[in-house]
Amino acid sequence: MARNLKVFNTYHDYETADLIKPAVSLVVSDNSVHYDPASPTPPTPTFQGKWLATYSDSSTASAECGHSSGIIIGEITTTNLVDVEIGDCVTSINNAYFSDCSTLTSATIGSGVTSICMWLFRNCTGLTNISIGNNVKEIQSDAFRNCTSLTSIDIPSGVTSILNAAFQGCTSLTSIDIPSGVTSISNYTFNGCSSLTSITIPDSVTTIGNNAFRGCSGLTSITVNAIVPPTLRPNAFYNTNDAPILVPSASLSAYQSASEWSNYADRITAIPNS
Numbered sequence: 404m405a406r407n408l409k410v411f412n413t414y415h416d417y418e419t420a421d422l423i424k425p426a427v428s429l430v431v432s433d434n435s436v437h438y439d440p441a442s443p444t445p446p447t448p449t450f451q452g453k454w455l456a457t458y459s460d461s462s463t464a465s466a467e468c469g470h471s472s473g474i475i476i477g478e479i480t481t482t483n484l485v486d487v488e489i490g491d492c493v494t495s496i497n498n499a500y501f502s503d504c505s506t507l508t509s510a511t512i513g514s515g516v517t518s519i520c521m522w523l524f525r526n527c528t529g530l531t532n533i534s535i536g537n538n539v540k541e542i543q544s545d546a547f548r549n550c551t552s553l554t555s556i557d558i559p560s561g562v563t564s565i566l567n568a569a570f571q572g573c574t575s576l577t578s579i580d581i582p583s584g585v586t587s588i589s590n591y592t593f594n595g596c597s598s599l600t601s602i603t604i605p606d607s608v609t610t611i612g613n614n615a616f617r618g619c620s621g622l623t624s625i626t627v628n629a630i631v632p633p634t635l636r637p638n639a640f641y642n643t644n645d646a647p648i649l650v651p652s653a654s655l656s657a658y659q660s661a662s663e664w665s666n667y668a669d670r671i672t673a674i675p676n677s
Contacts, residue, residue: 453493454479457486459506468492472515474500481507491515491536498522505529508552514538519546528552535559542569544589551575554598558582565592567612574598583607588615590636597621603628610634614641622646626674630654635663640670649674 453466456479464480473495479487481504489496491513499522501507507527512519514536521543524530530550535557541564547553549572556579558565563584568591570576576596581588583605590612593599597620604611606628613636616625620642626649627633640648650658652673659668 451490453490455488455490456480456484459483459485473497476500485509487511489513489516496520496523499525501527503527508532510534512536512539517541519543521545522548524550526550537561540564542566544568545571548572555579560584565589567591568594571595581605581608586610588612590614591617594618602626604633606630608633611636611639613637613639615639616643617641619643624649626650627658628674632658632661632664635661637663639663640667645670647672652676 453468454474455463455465457463460483466478468490472493474489474493474497476497481501484504484507486509487501487507488511492515493513494515494517496516498520501510502522502525505526505528508529509532510524510530511534515538516536517538518541519535519539522545525545525548528549528551531552531554533553533556537559538561539559540561542562544567546569548568548570551572551574553573554575554577558580560582561584562582563586565585565588567589571591571594573596575598577598577600579599581604584607585605586607587610588604588608591614592612593616594614595618597618599619600621601624602616602622603626608629611633617638622643623646625640625643625646628651630651630653632654648667648671650671650673655671655673658664658671664671
């Protein structure tokens with residue numbers, strides 16, 4: 404007669420094993436042992452250290468979480484770095500840490516980081532995949548400037564500030580969602596993002612900086628959801644393919660006559676009724 408043997412998940416304390424649902428079951432029958440197919444499989448462990456780096460020759464390096472919650476210059480070797488994963492125990496990374504690392508293709512920032520610092524990935528021309536932890540509130544100046552292979556990025560919903568030139572020169576970027584909590588789009592933020600096809604500016608934005616979208620020559624539409632026209636700085640929409648600027652219908656005349664917005668009056672039209 405078959406008997407079920409409980410094998411407990413090794414990630415749990417054996418002292419409390421009687422309180423834990425077994426991770427797998429083994430069936431012993433006729434002097435043979437096999438897995439019960441109805442049993443849940445053990446969870447795949449995720450990276451729990453401080454950082455994990457992978458290099459072009461497939462070698463790796465890593466560090467465990469310790470007394471320091473920051474990553475300082477020299478801690479991670481960036482020569483021939485292709486992938487880096489920053490653990491949740493890290494709360495800060497030095498400015499420009501991965502700047503000019505052209506071999507880097509993928510990066511993951513853990514949930515402990517609240518600010519993407521200045522120049523962090525500037526000129527990382529091979530970067531194609533970036534995952535940002537959901538506790539990030541700010542993307543600082545030039546953080547992703549000239550990441551020319553980056554096609555998309557998910558900005559966490561909690562981000563409220565995107566600073567100067569954060570995505571300037573990201574020529575392959577085709578789409579980006581600006582979170583609803585952002586209040587200001589700074590100078591040159593998306594300057595030269597020539598592959599962007601559309602952009603929606605949430606109603607939380609009150610200021611759009613100079614040259615913010617300059618050179619976004621692939622745009623086919625710009626949607627601005629604010630009822631009150633945001634303060635607009637010079638050349639914000641210069642060389643944007645004469646894309647129509649869609650605004651709330653009740654505010655159409657206000658946009659067309661507002662300072663700086665009036666320069667684009669012939670492009671400003673009402674958002675179509677849904």
